[in-house]
Amino acid sequence: MTEIEFASRRTLVLRRFLRSRSAVAALGLLAVMFIGCYTLPGLLPYSYTDLDYDALLVPPGARHWLGTNGLGQDLLAQILRGMQKSMLIGVCVALISTVIAATVGAISGYFGGWRDRVLMWLVDLLLVVPAFILIAIITPRTKNSGNIALLVLLLAGFSWMISARMVRGLTMSLREREFIRAARYMGVSSRRIIIDHVVPNVASILIIDTALNVAMAILAETGLSYLGFGIQPPDVSLGTLIADGTASAITFPWVFLFPAGVLITILVCANLAGDGLRDALDPDAATLRGRR
Numbered sequence: 001m002t003e004i005e006f007a008s009r010r011t012l013v014l015r016r017f018l019r020s021r022s023a024v025a026a027l028g029l030l031a032v033m034f035i036g037c038y039t040l041p042g043l044l045p046y047s048y049t050d051l052d053y054d055a056l057l058v059p060p061g062a063r064h065w066l067g068t069n070g071l072g073q074d075l076l077a078q079i080l081r082g083m084q085k086s087m088l089i090g091v092c093v094a095l096i097s098t099v100i101a102a103t104v105g106a107i108s109g110y111f112g113g114w115r116d117r118v119l120m121w122l123v124d125l126l127l128v129v130p131a132f133i134l135i136a137i138i139t140p141r142t143k144n145s146g147n148i149a150l151l152v153l154l155l156a157g158f159s160w161m162i163s164a165r166m167v168r169g170l171t172m173s174l175r176e177r178e179f180i181r182a183a184r185y186m187g188v189s190s191r192r193i194i195i196d197h198v199v200p201n202v203a204s205i206l207i208i209d210t211a212l213n214v215a216m217a218i219l220a221e222t223g224l225s226y227l228g229f230g231i232q233p234p235d236v237s238l239g240t241l242i243a244d245g246t247a248s249a250i251t252f253p254w255v256f257l258f259p260a261g262v263l264i265t266i267l268v269c270a271n272l273a274g275d276g277l278r279d280a281l282d283p284d285a286a287t288l289r290g291r292r
Contacts, residue, residue, distance in 0.1 A: 016280035023276020026269035033266065037083035046074035048081040048236060057252050067254040069244060078236055079259055085237040086218050087266065089152055093217035096156035098163065098210045102202070105167025106194045110175050120168075123161045131158035132220075136229040151230060155217055163209045170202045204281035211274035215267050222263060238263045 018024060041047065052064075052072040060067045066075040108119040135154045174180060174197070183193050199206075218238075224230035225239025233240070238259050245256030 013280045017276055020276040020279060022272050023279075026272035026276070030266070030269045030273060033083065033262075033269075034087055037080045037087065041077060041080050044074070044077050044080075046077050048073065048077040049234060050074065050077070057248070057255070059252075060254055066258050067252075069255050070248070075255065075258055078241055079238070079262055082236045082238040082241050082259060083262065083266075085148065085231055085235065086221055086239070086263075089148060089155070089221045089237075090214040090218035090270075092152045093155045093159060093221075094210045094213035096152065097159035097213055097217075098206050100156065101160040101163035101167055101209065102199060102206055104160070105164040106171050106198050106202070108164070109168035109171025110190065110194055110198060112172075116168075119164075123164055126158060127161050129158070132223075134158075135224060136227065139224065139229050148231065151221065151224070155220055159213060159217065159220075163205070163213075166205055166209075167202050170205065171198050174198055174201055208274060208278045208281060211270065211277050215270035215274070218263075218266060218270070238266075 046052070046064075050073065052068060052074070054072070055064060055068050056072045057070055058064060058068050064074050064076070066079065068075055069078070104119050104123070108116045135151075135158070138154060139151055180193060180197055183197060188196075221230050221237060222239035222242070225237045226243045228243070231237040231240055241259035242256065242263065245252075245259060249256035
């Protein structure tokens with residue numbers, strides 16, 4: 001694919017995406033939420049760790065816009081901090097897992113042979129490993145470190161296998177195409193062929209995979225944190241906030257409803273944006289879904 005063809009395709013994809021109002025609105029809202037969760041905390045009179053003993057479990061009001069929890073902590077500040085953790089983890093996991101999927105799938109599909117057998121054996125092995133249980137066992141051992149790097153790596157390490165299979169299948173069909181053969185006959189190294197020719201031609205799958213993996217990673221982190229295996233106190237994530245508010249969901253509903261509502265909004269927006277990207281990159285699939 002030449003630079004001119006790539007630029008024209010990129011422009012066409014952008015136009016298709018902009019036609020989807022729901023996807024554009026969802027992506028815009030996600031961007032606002034991501035930027036806001038990092039910029040707004042400095043403007044608030046309370047941090048997520050401050051305790052206001054004169055305002056325990058107070059409902060939303062002028063002093064605390066979203067109310068407080070049982071310790072007197074400002075719920076808005078806590079939600080913004082939880083969004084920072086959950087959204088950062090989601091983006092990092094999605095990017096890392098997509099890079100792994102692209103690397104493994106391209107190498108396996110392009111070279112074949114023993115490399116393909118070994119890598120696909122690894123994929124099959126990881127697919128049958130109970131990832132949630134394994135992560136739940138490992139992450140509490142680092143709860144005093146305050147470091148989310150291990151959680152990100154573990155979530156990413158169990159999120160790339162299906163995507164790698166798709167990239168492998170596409171690469172196997174691409175390696176016999178004329179432009180790949182021509183590059184091989186010209187003496188171009190396999191590494192350059194994969195980077196310059198294979199990866200750009202599977203980029204649509206990788207972009208869609210990244211967008212949809214953000215929502216799945218956030219949901220996985222929330223589930224782990226809800227059960228006490230993810231983000232550990234005194235830090236917070238949306239999962240820990242929902243877990244803390246569950247017991248008070250009836251008597252003090254704002255403690256539960258606000259973090260749960262933010263989580264649902266993020267997941268819905270991420271999925272709408274991912275669907276919009278998929279339809280823009282693969283309009284034929286969108287047409288088939290519309291007929292159904």
